[in-house]
Amino acid sequence: xxxxxxxxxxxxxxxxxxxxxxxxxxxxxxxxxxxxxxxxxxxxxxxxxxxxxxxxxxxxxxxxxxxxxxxxxxxxxxxxxxxxxxxxxxxxxxxxxxxxxxxxxxxxxxxxxxxxxxxxxxxxxxxxxxxxxxxxxxxxxxxxxxxxxxxxxxxxxxxxxxxxxxxxxxxxxxxxxxxxxxxxxxxxxxxxxxxxxxxxxxxxxxxxxxxxxxxxxxxxxxxxxxxxx
Amino acid sequence: xxxxxxxxxxxxxxxxxxxxxxxxxxxxxxxxxxxxxxxxxxxxxxxxxxxxxxxxxxxxxxxxxxxxxxxxxxxxxxxxxxxxxxxxxxxxxxxxxxxxxxxxxxxxxxxxxxxxxxxxxxxxxxxxxxxxxxxxxxxxxxxxxxxxxxxxxxxxxxxxxxxxxxxxxxxxxxxxxxxxxxxxxxxxxxxxxxxxxxxxxxxxxxxxxxxxxxxxxxxxxxxxxxxxx
Numbered sequence: 001x002x003x004x005x006x007x008x009x010x011x012x013x014x015x016x017x018x019x020x021x022x023x024x025x026x027x028x029x030x031x032x033x034x035x036x037x038x039x040x041x042x043x044x045x046x047x048x049x050x051x052x053x054x055x056x057x058x059x060x061x062x063x064x065x066x067x068x069x070x071x072x073x074x075x076x077x078x079x080x081x082x083x084x085x086x087x088x089x090x091x092x093x094x095x096x097x098x099x100x101x102x103x104x105x106x107x108x109x110x111x112x113x114x115x116x117x118x119x120x121x122x123x124x125x126x127x128x129x130x131x132x133x134x135x136x137x138x139x140x141x142x143x144x145x146x147x148x149x150x151x152x153x154x155x156x157x158x159x160x161x162x163x164x165x166x167x168x169x170x171x172x173x174x175x176x177x178x179x180x181x182x183x184x185x186x187x188x189x190x191x192x193x194x195x196x197x198x199x200x201x202x203x204x205x206x207x208x209x210x211x212x213x214x215x216x217x218x219x220x221x222x223x224x225x226x227x228x229x
Numbered sequence: 230x231x232x233x234x235x236x237x238x239x240x241x242x243x244x245x246x247x248x249x250x251x252x253x254x255x256x257x258x259x260x261x262x263x264x265x266x267x268x269x270x271x272x273x274x275x276x277x278x279x280x281x282x283x284x285x286x287x288x289x290x291x292x293x294x295x296x297x298x299x300x301x302x303x304x305x306x307x308x309x310x311x312x313x314x315x316x317x318x319x320x321x322x323x324x325x326x327x328x329x330x331x332x333x334x335x336x337x338x339x340x341x342x343x344x345x346x347x348x349x350x351x352x353x354x355x356x357x358x359x360x361x362x363x364x365x366x367x368x369x370x371x372x373x374x375x376x377x378x379x380x381x382x383x384x385x386x387x388x389x390x391x392x393x394x395x396x397x398x399x400x401x402x403x404x405x406x407x408x409x410x411x412x413x414x415x416x417x418x419x420x421x422x423x424x425x426x427x428x429x430x431x432x433x434x435x436x437x438x439x440x441x442x443x444x445x446x447x448x449x450x451x452x453x454x455x456x457x458x
Contacts, residue, residue, distance in 0.1 A: 018393070028265055029262065029264075029425060032257045032258055033262075035257060035258075036398065039289045039292070039456055040289070040456040042244070042452070045291065048291075054282050062274065063267055064294065066284045068291075130319040133330075137426065156428070169265065169426050170425055170426055174431060174432060176430045177431060187306040187445070189432070190435040190441065191441070191452055193432075193435045194367075194445055194446065195398075195452055196258060196398040196436075197346070197366065197436060198398070198431055199399075199437040199440065200385075200402070200403065200427075200429035200436070201384070201385045202406060202427055203407045203410070204419045205426075206423050207423060207427040207428030212419065212420070212422075216420045219416065220421070220423040223420055223421060228327060
C-alpha cells in the first residue's frame, strides 16, 4: 500500500478529526479540558499539533505535553482548537507567522474553529474575528475588541457561525460539552458530562471578574505573572 | 558545591513541593485540573513523577504528558497527588509494587496526600484508606468500600486527616482550590479561582450519576470503554 502520507498518519481513524494546537507557553487546562471531552465523542479522533513533534512546555514551565504531529503534517481538521497562554506565550504565538498561517489555513475547511481563553487572540491575529461576536480571558476582553475588531459578547463561550470562542481556561470544558452535542447529539454530550463527573461545586464564588472584584483581579494577575516563565 | 542530589534536582525552589504521579493510562484532566491551580500557589512547586522520565500516555492513548522525574528521584513531597485512570490503567498501577510502594513511602511524610477519581483505589491499595472517609469516581464507589475498607462519603472531595480524595475527573479542580486555601490562604485560593476563570456553567445537569440516571450511566461507561486503549 506504499508509505503513509502525513495526512494519513494524522488520521488513524475515520470520522471527525480534532486538532489541538500546542505552542510554547500554552495553558495546559485550556487544551486538556476540551481534550477530555472531545476524545470520547464517537467516531472522533484528537491529535495534538505543534511546530515540532515532541514535548511542549506550558506557561509555568513545570509541565510538558507531547505534540504528536507537526504543523505541516496536519493540513486539515474538522475541529480546530486553539488554547490560550500567558502574556509572553500568546504574544510569541501571535508573532509566529508559521502558527498564524496554519490556523488561517485550517480554518478554511474546518467545521468548527474554536479557542479557549487567550487563544482567541491568535484567531484574531489570523483575521478570523473581525466583526465576529467572541469572548476570551476576562483580562483580555478589551484587547480582543480594540485590536481585532471582534464584538465582545457575554457567556462562557460564544458561538458565531462556525467559530466558538470560550472564556478563560476552565471555560473550555463547558464549550467542549456544547461542541460534543453538535458533533454527536445531546444525549452523548450529557453522558460525557457524567463521564468526567462534571458536577462542579467551586469552593468560592470568585470565578468571574465581576464576582471577584478589583482586589482579587489584581491578585489573580499577580499570581499568574509570578508563576509564569 | 558538588553534584546535585536527585532530591535537590526535584526541588528547584524552596517552599512546598507538590508531586503529581503519572502512570500509563492515567486520565489527563485528573492531573492537569489540580496542576493548573496548585502551580500558582505562592512558594509552591509542582513536579510530575513517573516510573521513568519522559512521556506517559493517557487512558485514550491520544495524549502524552511528560514526567520530569522518576519515582526514585522524588523521595518526599509536601503534597502527593494521585490521578485516576480507566479500568486497565488503574488495575495495572494497583498491581505495580514500585508505584504502590512509592505512594506508601511518600505518604509517611506528606502534609497532604490526595487523589482524584480512581486514584483513590491506588491509595487504597497502599493501605491508606482503611476506615477512612473517602470518595472516588462514581462508578467505583462500591469498590472503594468493599475492597479497601474505606468509608464512603458524599461530596466533590472528602478531607479526612491529611488525606483528601476527590470524586471523578473534573472534581480535582474543586479539591485543588480547597487545598490552595490550606497551603496559602482563602484569598489566594479565591484569586486562583478567578485566574482559571472557574465560573462553571455546564450545558447540562448530568454531572453526577444521581442526576444523570441509569441510562446515561450506561452510556457514559460505554463511551469511556470505547475510547480506552
